[in-house]
Amino acid sequence: MAEYQLTQKIIELSDSDYWETARKEWFFEMIYVSEEPQTCLCGHFPIINICVIRNTKNGNNTEVGNCCINKFLGIDDGNKILPSINRLKEDLSKSMSLESLDYLYDRNVISEREYDFYSDIQRKRNLSLKQSSFKESINEKLLNFTSYEANSIFAKINKILKWAENRDDFDTDFIESLKHNCQRKGTLTNNQKLALDNIIKKFKIE
Ligand SMILES: [Zn+2]
Known part of the structure; x- marks a missing residue:
């Protein structure tokens, strides 16, 4: 039932009238963590990990719970970023994954200098004070951007x-x-x- 509702809504927003081709029109745009519980396109409530997806044919966009997008559309980008968000929420001095770093760089959230610095120190434990504070400022950008x-x-x-x-x-x-x-x-x-x-x-x- 939940799956039926989700596929119907996605088809409505797609150019194609058939699920198997309609689903291919969509790509991952953003992920965010909502403070306010929301309802997924499938009807599930509450969801807080939400992906924004965009249609390549008509520019429509919509929001789907991260687990549904994975299960029904086969889009797994959110899964690569979500663990980093949760880890940094617990402890801002930890490291985000390189996939999350790419995510920020691709969307102009961080500069080339920030990207180079972070990929350099991502696995290092002993950072200078200056390095750790620069690292944390980049970590904050991930949390802000996914808010x-x-x-x-x-x-x-x-x-x-x-x-x-x-x-x-x-x-x-x-x-x-x-x-x-x-x-x-x-x-x-x-x-x-x-x-x-x-x-x-x-x-x-x-
Ligand atoms: Zn759902």
Whole structure:
């Protein structure tokens, strides 16, 4: 039943009307850990480990519980990152996996310098004070980037960018700069958040 509900919802959001081809249209975009329990597309409640997936054909995106995405769509990216998130939540001085580091680098969350530094010290135990604090600042970026807050900001940004695709008169530079900001910091200032909300309201973006 849960599986039926999930596959129906995914098919609705896909170009293909058949599950076996519809499921191939989707790829992993982001994972986040929600503070507020949410309901999975399959109907399960509560879920807190949530993956955002995107459709390659029509640009739709949706959120699915990490275990369902694994089981039904065969997407296992979340499993490579989740253990690092949980480990660092317990102890910020521990190390994230190299897959998590790649995840951050691919999404412009960390710089090349941060990436090189971290891959260098990832397995080392005796770090200088300066090195450990630099390492922890990078660890924090993983936690910030996979937070409920960051995800809700990215959801708004992506909604505006998708809407703007059909609007020649809307300059997306400002939105792109907020996106870049949120990637680097995992959040925005209150004024920046307000600006996003105002744009959504002003243009009635659904
Ligand atoms: Zn589910």
